[in-house]
Amino acid sequence: MRMDKKIILGIDFFILAGTLALIVFSVGYVQPLLIAPQDGYESNNGAVLFSFEKADVILIDDNIDFSSPDEYHVEDNLVINLKPGVYYWKAVGVLPSEIREFKINSEISLKLKQDGEGYEVVNAGNERLNVDVYSEGKIIGNVVLDVDGSEGVFGDKFVGRSDE
Amino acid sequence: MNKKLLIVLLIGLFLVEGAMAIGITPGRSTFDYSPGSVKNVDFSVINSEDKVIDVVVLVQGEFNESISVSEVSFSMQPGESKTLKYGFTMPPNLSPGSHLSEVVAVQLPGRSVTSEAFVGAAVGVATQIIVDVPYPGKYLDASLNVIGPSDDGEVTFVMPLLSRGELDVVKANAIVEIFGPFNDQIDRLNTNTVSVNSGERKEIVANWNPEVAPGQYRAVATLVYDEETRKIEKTFSVGERLLEIDGVDVNDFRLGGIAKFEVLVSNQWSDAINGVFAEMSVFNKAGEVMAEIKSPTYDIHSLEKKLMVLFWDTAGVSRGEYDATILLKYSDKSDQHDFKLDVRDDEINVIGIGYVISSEDTGGGLFSNGLVVFLVVLVVVLVIVNLLWFLYLRKKIAKK
Incomplete structure (x- = not known):
C-alpha cells in the first residue's frame, strides 16, 4: 500500500515536472526574440533597422499603451524611416514580446x-x-x-x- | 574640349566654395517648470562640410540671462561633431504656458580657398529650450489624428492628450461626430475614457468601420474632461479616389477603317473627377508601339458611368492578336490596364480588361512552422494527460 502511494506520488511528480518543463520550453521557444533596436537605443538617423525572430508582426507606437500602433506584417528584418521622437516597439508571434523603447533625436541641419x-x-x-x-x-x-x-x-x- | 572641361571644373570649385552647412542636435529640449532648478544639457554641433569652419555660439530668447554655454567660439575640422554643454537655471515667477529660448551655433562667413573673396553670409542652427509651466487647475492639450483606412477599411481616430494643468484630470473622453460631403451627420462614436495625471501624456481612441461611399469626410471631436469641453475638427478621406474601367467595346468595325473604341468608365468617388482622359497604345508582335491614340477629356460626376471614345485608324493593320494598354489619367494618377485586341475582318474583340488582385498573405504565418504546431499539440496532449491523471486515473488507482 505504501509502495502504491510512492508510485502515485512519483507519477504526480513526473507529470507535473514534465508539463512544467514543456511549458517553459514552449514559451521560451515561441516567444519572439528582439535583436535590434536595443532598449534605450538613440540615434540621429531616422532609418531604424528592426531585427527579430519568431514573430510575424511588429508594432511601433509613440505611446507605451500601443493604443494607435503602426503595424508591419513581416517575417524578416526591415528598415523603417521614422520621424524624431520617442517610440516603443514589440513583436508579436504566437506570444507577444517584451516592449522596448528607443529615441530618434532631431537633427537641425x-x-x-x-x-x-x-x-x-x-x-x-x-x-x-x-x-x-x-x-x-x-x-x-x-x-x-x-x-x-x-x-x-x-x-x-x-x-x-x-x-x- | 580641355578648355571646356577646365571651365566646368572651375565652376564646380566655386560652387563647392560657395556652400556652407552646419547642424545641431538635439533640435529641442523640453523641461517641466521647477523654479531655481539647474539643468545641464549636452548638445552637438556638426560640421557637415569638407573644410575647417569657424563657429560662434549665441543664446537668445527669454532665458538668455539664465543660460551659459561651455564654449562660445571655436573652429571645427571637416566632418567633426563637437559636443558642448549648456547650463540653465530656471527663473522664478514664469507665467503659465510654454516659454522658449534658443542656443544658436552660427558658422561665420569663410574665406574662399580659390580666391580672396568671402562667402558673404552666415548660416546658423538653433537648439530650442522649452519650459512648460503648468496652467492653474486642469488643462488638456489635445489634437486629432485620423489613421487609415486600414486594409480592412477601418478608420482610427486618435487623440493624444497632454495634461498641462497643475491638477490631474480624473476622466477624459471624446465624442467623435462624422459628417459627409453634404455636412450631414453620418455616425457618432465614443472613445475610451482615461485619467491623465499632471504632466502625463495619454491617448484616447475610437474606431470606425465606414459603410459609406469613398470621398472626403469631416470628423468633429468633442473632448470632455472633468467639467471642461473642447472641439477639434479634421477632414479625412475614405476610400481611394478611383475610376474603374467597366468595359471596352468596338462596334461597326471594318479592317482598314477607323475603329471606334468606347471605354465605359465609372467614378467610385463621392465627388466629381474632372479632366479625365485615356491614352491607348497598341503593340506589334515585336513589342513595338504601332499606334498611340488619346481620348478627349471628360468630367465624370460622383458615382456616374461615362463612355470615353478613342479612334484607331487600322489602315495597314493585319488580322491577329495585339497587346494593348489603356492609361487612364486623372488628377495626378495614371492607372494602367493591359489587355489584348483580337483584330478580325469585321470585328475587334477586347480580351482581358480588368485587374488581377493578388493576396498579400501568402504564407501561413508562424503556424506554418511544424515545430510550433507540434509544441502546441504536445501542450494540449499534456493538459489532457494531467486532467485524466488527476481527475480520474489517480483516484481509481488509489481506491484499488
Whole structure:
C-alpha cells in the first residue's frame, strides 16, 4: 500500500515536472526574440533597422499603451524611416514580446548654397525647419522648409530651427 | 574640349566654395517648470562640410540671462561633431504656458580657398529650450489624428492628450461626430475614457468601420474632461479616389477603317473627377508601339458611368492578336490596364480588361512552422494527460 502511494506520488511528480518543463520550453521557444533596436537605443538617423525572430508582426507606437500602433506584417528584418521622437516597439508571434523603447533625436541641419545674386537654403536635417532670413542684423523674412526642401533667398544671415 | 572641361571644373570649385552647412542636435529640449532648478544639457554641433569652419555660439530668447554655454567660439575640422554643454537655471515667477529660448551655433562667413573673396553670409542652427509651466487647475492639450483606412477599411481616430494643468484630470473622453460631403451627420462614436495625471501624456481612441461611399469626410471631436469641453475638427478621406474601367467595346468595325473604341468608365468617388482622359497604345508582335491614340477629356460626376471614345485608324493593320494598354489619367494618377485586341475582318474583340488582385498573405504565418504546431499539440496532449491523471486515473488507482 505504501509502495502504491510512492508510485502515485512519483507519477504526480513526473507529470507535473514534465508539463512544467514543456511549458517553459514552449514559451521560451515561441516567444519572439528582439535583436535590434536595443532598449534605450538613440540615434540621429531616422532609418531604424528592426531585427527579430519568431514573430510575424511588429508594432511601433509613440505611446507605451500601443493604443494607435503602426503595424508591419513581416517575417524578416526591415528598415523603417521614422520621424524624431520617442517610440516603443514589440513583436508579436504566437506570444507577444517584451516592449522596448528607443529615441530618434532631431537633427537641425541647414545648408547654404550660392545661387546667382542670392542663396539657396536647403533643409539637410530630419525635421521641418523654420528659417529666419536676416539682412544687416534685421529679420527681413522667414521660410519654412520640409525635410530635403529648398528655397531661394536673399540675405546675409540665415538661422534655422525646428518647426515641428 | 580641355578648355571646356577646365571651365566646368572651375565652376564646380566655386560652387563647392560657395556652400556652407552646419547642424545641431538635439533640435529641442523640453523641461517641466521647477523654479531655481539647474539643468545641464549636452548638445552637438556638426560640421557637415569638407573644410575647417569657424563657429560662434549665441543664446537668445527669454532665458538668455539664465543660460551659459561651455564654449562660445571655436573652429571645427571637416566632418567633426563637437559636443558642448549648456547650463540653465530656471527663473522664478514664469507665467503659465510654454516659454522658449534658443542656443544658436552660427558658422561665420569663410574665406574662399580659390580666391580672396568671402562667402558673404552666415548660416546658423538653433537648439530650442522649452519650459512648460503648468496652467492653474486642469488643462488638456489635445489634437486629432485620423489613421487609415486600414486594409480592412477601418478608420482610427486618435487623440493624444497632454495634461498641462497643475491638477490631474480624473476622466477624459471624446465624442467623435462624422459628417459627409453634404455636412450631414453620418455616425457618432465614443472613445475610451482615461485619467491623465499632471504632466502625463495619454491617448484616447475610437474606431470606425465606414459603410459609406469613398470621398472626403469631416470628423468633429468633442473632448470632455472633468467639467471642461473642447472641439477639434479634421477632414479625412475614405476610400481611394478611383475610376474603374467597366468595359471596352468596338462596334461597326471594318479592317482598314477607323475603329471606334468606347471605354465605359465609372467614378467610385463621392465627388466629381474632372479632366479625365485615356491614352491607348497598341503593340506589334515585336513589342513595338504601332499606334498611340488619346481620348478627349471628360468630367465624370460622383458615382456616374461615362463612355470615353478613342479612334484607331487600322489602315495597314493585319488580322491577329495585339497587346494593348489603356492609361487612364486623372488628377495626378495614371492607372494602367493591359489587355489584348483580337483584330478580325469585321470585328475587334477586347480580351482581358480588368485587374488581377493578388493576396498579400501568402504564407501561413508562424503556424506554418511544424515545430510550433507540434509544441502546441504536445501542450494540449499534456493538459489532457494531467486532467485524466488527476481527475480520474489517480483516484481509481488509489481506491484499488
